[in-house]
Amino acid sequence: MAISLNARVSILKGVGPTLEEKLKNLNVARVGDLLLHLPMRYQDRSHIVPLRNVTFEQECLVEGQITACDINFGKRRSLLVTIDDGSAVLTLRYFYFSKQQQDGFAIGRYVRAYGVARFGPKRLEMVHPEYSTSATPLPAPVAALTPVYSTTDGLGQTRLRKLTQQALALDFADDGNPEATTSWPLEQLAYLHQPPADASAADIERVQQAIAFDELTAYYLVMQHRQSQRQQQQSLPLPQAQQLGRELLSQLGFKLTNAQRRATTEVLNDLARSQPMLRLIQGDVGSGKTVVAAFAAIRAAEHGAQTALMAPTEILAEQHYLNLSAWLTPLGIDVVLLTGSQKAKERRAGEAAVADGTALVAIGTHALFQRTVTFHNLALTIVDEQHRFGVHQRMSLRNKGQVPHQLVLTATPIPRTLTMALYADMDVSLIDELPAGRQPITTILVNNNRRHDILERAQAIMNTGQQVYWVCTLIEPADELPASAAEPTLEELQQALPGYRIGLIHGRMSGNEKASTMQAFKAGEIQLLVATTVIEVGVDAPNATLIVIEDPNRLGLAQLHQLRGRVGRGDQASHCVLLYKSPLGKLGQTRLQVIRDSQDGFFIAEQDLKLRGPGEILGTRQTGEQQFRIADIARDAVLIPKVIEHGKQLLANDPAQAQRLLATWAPADTGTVGV
Numbered sequence: 001m002a003i004s005l006n007a008r009v010s011i012l013k014g015v016g017p018t019l020e021e022k023l024k025n026l027n028v029a030r031v032g033d034l035l036l037h038l039p040m041r042y043q044d045r046s047h048i049v050p051l052r053n054v055t056f057e058q059e060c061l062v063e064g065q066i067t068a069c070d071i072n073f074g075k076r077r078s079l080l081v082t083i084d085d086g087s088a089v090l091t092l093r094y095f096y097f098s099k100q101q102q103d104g105f106a107i108g109r110y111v112r113a114y115g116v117a118r119f120g121p122k123r124l125e126m127v128h129p130e131y132s133t134s135a136t137p138l139p140a141p142v143a144a145l146t147p148v149y150s151t152t153d154g155l156g157q158t159r160l161r162k163l164t165q166q167a168l169a170l171d172f173a174d175d176g177n178p179e180a181t182t183s184w185p186l187e188q189l190a191y192l193h194q195p196p197a198d199a200s201a202a203d204i205e206r207v208q209q210a211i212a213f214d215e216l217t218a219y220y221l222v223m224q225h226r227q228s229q230r231q232q233q234q235s236l237p238l239p240q241a242q243q244l245g246r247e248l249l250s251q252l253g254f255k256l257t258n259a260q261r262r263a264t265t266e267v268l269n270d271l272a273r274s275q276p277m278l279r280l281i282q283g284d285v286g287s288g289k290t291v292v293a294a295f296a297a298i299r300a301a302e303h304g305a306q307t308a309l310m311a312p313t314e315i316l317a318e319q320h321y322l323n324l325s326a327w328l329t330p331l332g333i334d335v336v337l338l339t340g341s342q343k344a345k346e347r348r349a350g351e352a353a354v355a356d357g358t359a360l361v362a363i364g365t366h367a368l369f370q371r372t373v374t375f376h377n378l379a380l381t382i383v384d385e386q387h388r389f390g391v392h393q394r395m396s397l398r399n400k401g402q403v404p405h406q407l408v409l410t411a412t413p414i415p416r417t418l419t420m421a422l423y424a425d426m427d428v429s430l431i432d433e434l435p436a437g438r439q440p441i442t443t444i445l446v447n448n449n450r451r452h453d454i455l456e457r458a459q460a461i462m463n464t465g466q467q468v469y470w471v472c473t474l475i476e477p478a479d480e481l482p483a484s485a486a487e488p489t490l491e492e493l494q495q496a497l498p499g500y501r502i503g504l505i506h507g508r509m510s511g512n513e514k515a516s517t518m519q520a521f522k523a524g525e526i527q528l529l530v531a532t533t534v535i536e537v538g539v540d541a542p543n544a545t546l547i548v549i550e551d552p553n554r555l556g557l558a559q560l561h562q563l564r565g566r567v568g569r570g571d572q573a574s575h576c577v578l579l580y581k582s583p584l585g586k587l588g589q590t591r592l593q594v595i596r597d598s599q600d601g602f603f604i605a606e607q608d609l610k611l612r613g614p615g616e617i618l619g620t621r622q623t624g625e626q627q628f629r630i631a632d633i634a635r636d637a638v639l640i641p642k643v644i645e646h647g648k649q650l651l652a653n654d655p656a657q658a659q660r661l662l663a664t665w666a667p668a669d670t671g672t673v674g675v
């Protein structure tokens with residue numbers, strides 16, 4: 001019987017509601033999704049390794065006849081099965097076993113096992129290998145590589161393999177719509193689920209890339225589709241009105257950089273239109289994106305319309321609030337802050353002001369806005385995304401009015417090829433210039449055995465009235481990690497530097513505690529702040545001129561660059577000390593050298609992409625979000641120009657195929673493609 005690839009997985013034999021739920025965790029809802037859930041890697045179970053040839057740590061398939069089966073009552077009870085293939089003997093060891101299993105290992109029976117060989121007390125053994133037994137010689141092994149899938153709790157490899165095999169055996173060719181399957185790379189998918197035993201890594205990668213090309217094309221089409229949908233929507237046009245922006249400009253106390261001026265003009269031009277703006281402002285840490293956002297909010301306010309500014313953390317929301325209220329309140333624009341740690345009464349008052357439209361600018365965290373706030377007439381949303389990529393795509397606020405304009409601020413220095421693919425639905429303004437007078441940050445790598453020197457350095461800095469960040473990657477010590485933790489480091493520094501005002505900030509503190517600690521640091525009441533990476537995003541204390549980062553090799557390059565950007569924000573020379581513990585390893589050393597030698601966020605991102613892959617850069621690794629099923633942006637970035645060309649071609653010449661690609665890869669986005 002023919003079956004649709006879009007049918008729910010529950011049509012497969014053995015898939016009930018529980019399993020269906022589990023499969024959803026793997027992003028598998030349709031039968032076709034099961035085919036798109038490709039193996040992470042493969043095992044070679046296509047040939048049997050003679051026992052004589054098995055070596056330490058080899059992962060392999062072996063076979064033999066059982067010559068002994070005993071329970072060993074040593075330190076830990078275990079079942080020992082000895083097998084012999086005529087060339088040598090090997091032990092299979094099971095710590096967990098049933099009576100039934102034990103009986104299955106009768107002397108003389110044939111066993112085939114797959115596992116890793118390790119040294120046992122007498123000879124090589126495999127601990128808990130997968131196995132099958134038989135009274136007669138076993139049939140030849142399958143002539144294909146065995147897939148290993150990423151999976152979820154309670155769903156084993158064997159079950160997943162069998163399901164995939166079941167799906168692959170279905171007849172999709174004729175489900176009433178002969179065109180429906182043409183966009184599914186069925187042959188290639190079948191190949192990847194079961195590559196021939198002699199397939200090389202390069203063979204496999206070639207097929208993966210061919211499929212990735214389809215996926216990226218579909219992604220491009222989705223972006224184009226969204227863009228054309230957006231062009232049909234209406235937003236409140238916000239043309240030039242009063243001259244409040246000029247007033248701010250004259251009161252700022254600094255001159256905008258050319259890049260800031262350009263970005264502001266681009267934003268204000270977009271806002272004047274009735275078509276919703278969707279613009280990304282990309283600018284390195286400290287490039288001054290906030291003030292551009294302020295001009296946009298002022299423009300909305302001139303029309304009596306509201307702006308929502310969303311920050312990724314409470315500290316940052318608080319800081320935006322301080323900046324924006326200082327800039328906008330004198331212009332007669334009411335700004336409110338909404339955070340989860342506010343007193344309920346205070347927050348309700350803020351929410352009421354947002355709901356009745358008296359507050360024209362509301363600042364808060366992403367989470368909070370999505371949960372509780374309704375706007376009176378929201379005309380503009382600003383998302384400060386820092387390096388959490390892709391937040392804007394899921395952002396929808398409750399608003400009584402029209403579709404708001406959207407501005408996204410990001411410090412993520414995404415290489416250009418990636419921007420083209422990932423932000424294909426957005427316009428981009430680049431702030432590629434730092435404010436004048438910024439002192440460069442000198443970065444040095446220092447071995448932890450010279451910790452004492454660094455303590456003296458911190459002391460000297462504090463003696464000049466300047467301030468210090470001291471960053472640890474952990475809050476408390478963890479046995480398994482040889483990394484410094486913030487709490488003991490605080491004690492150490494308090495003892496080593498008596499009489500200095502030393503504070504602590506970390507992610508487990510309440511929002512209020514964090515905010516007041518940050519305030520105290522900004523006000524100079526704290527001279528040295530021991531911190532975790534909570535300070536990495538956007539925190540601004542211009543008098544801090546030294547940042548010490550412990551165990552820098554535990555952090556991504558983009559993250560290190562962000563952290564380093566906490567200093568060098570004023571007009572004094574600043575320093576960053578990367579305090580590492582040896583051994584660093586070759587890759588670790590190379591990575592830290594990249595940071596030491598460059599302050600160019602884009603260059604660092606490109607190096608990071610080369611050295612570590614895109615998860616780090618796009619923040620997807622930290623957040624566990626996955627952008628693509630099959631495409632790997634680091635590997636497949638080279639395809640992107642061709643993807644864009646192909647996507648355009650499809651839209652122009654073969655919209656039906658474009659439609660089918662979308663149906664395969666992005667069923668939720670399937671509608672009318674912009675043709």
Ligand code: ADP
Nearest residue numbers: 254255256257284285286287288289290291435
């Ligand atoms: P980011 O782009 O990292 O968000 P901010 O907007 O926080 O940067 O700006 C960093 C600091 O630089 C702030 O203290 C801000 O007031 C200041 N600043 C912004 N633009 C300029 C400028 N043109 N000249 C001098 N200082 C500026």
Ligand code: MG
Nearest residue numbers: 289290384538
């Ligand atoms: Mg910022």
